[in-house]
Amino acid sequence: MYQQQENHKFLSHFKRKFLIKRGRRGLTKNLGGKWPELFQMRANGSSVCNRTIQVDCQSNQLCSAFCHMLRIPFKEIDDVGHRGVVYVWFGKDSDPREHEFARQVASDLVVRDDDDDFRIVDVREGEENEEFWRVLGGKKKYETDSSFVKHTRLFRCTNEKGYFAVSEKTVDFCQDDLDDDDIMILDNGDAVFLWIGARSSDIEAKLSYQAAQVYHASLRMKANEKPRKFMLAVRGHESCRFRKCFHAWSKMKEPMG
Incomplete structure (x- = not known):
């Protein structure tokens, strides 16, 4: 079982x-938690698949569709005895029913065992203070269009069994x-993106291109579907419109072999 590919039974x-933090074995507790950390809470498909994952501590990682937690440790204890603060940021398009749960996640998981004197502060999108943006490196452009959450679909094109086939991945998919x-x-x-793997064959590329065209054309025939652009996604150079569909996108791993 791999990270972000956990099954429903495990997640239940x-x-x-379910919190996923960055780090490595051997990183001592004394070295961790001394710098700001940003987390995004997101569920793909079923609410059982809810994960809170650490992302780059930059304002361009925010998304109006979800709740985020920003943990800020203070260099010195403040006047009322707090050693830090956790901002729970509610995107304008996030589900209001998830807001209280986001507070619980912040209290139970984002706040560390020795962070009893961290205060938790609710922040709605558009009501952020100067400290919030300063810690995130200044206010930058981030994803405010949340419509992709309702439309995102991922299909795999392969001929590994000796014949070409296109199959839809589960809604709980990830970058891996x-x-x-x-x-x-x-x-x-x-948009409909065609993403080409580094080791895919020429015949797969040709047949996948045709399959993508058929899918794109079928969407245009549906009256209730808005028109999509047809675009190519280059491995390692995916656009933000592509990356936003994957929870906690990170640098692509180099292919083995």
Whole structure:
């Protein structure tokens, strides 16, 4: 079982309070927690698949569709005895029913065992203070269009069994589902992307291109579907419109072999 590819049975034991932090083995507790940390809470498909994942501590990582937690340790204890603060940021398009749960996640998981004197502060999008933006490196452009959440679909194109086939991935997909041996089709509601794996074959590329065209044409025939652009996504140079469909996107791993 790999990170962000956990099955429903495994995730159900955590009752939606599943936190993934950056780090490595051997990193002592004394070295961690001394700098600001940003987390994004997001559920793909079923609410059981709710994960809170640490992302780059930059304002361009925010998304209006979700709740975020910004943990800020103070260099010195403030006047009322607090050693830090955790801002729980509610995106304008986030589900109001998730706000209280986001506070619980911040209190139970983001705040460390020795952070009893950290205060938790609710922040709604558009009501941020100067400290919030300063810690995130200044206010930058971030994703404010949340429509992609309702439309995102990922398809895998492969001929690994001796014949070409296109299959839709589960809605709980992640970046690691982008297989270098295959070609993927991603629909985010605004565009249909054709993503080509580093080790995919020429015949796969040709057939996948045709399959993507058929899918794109079928969407145009549906009256209730808005028109999509047809675009190519280059591995390692994916646009923000592509990356936003994946929870906690990070630098692509180099293909082995």
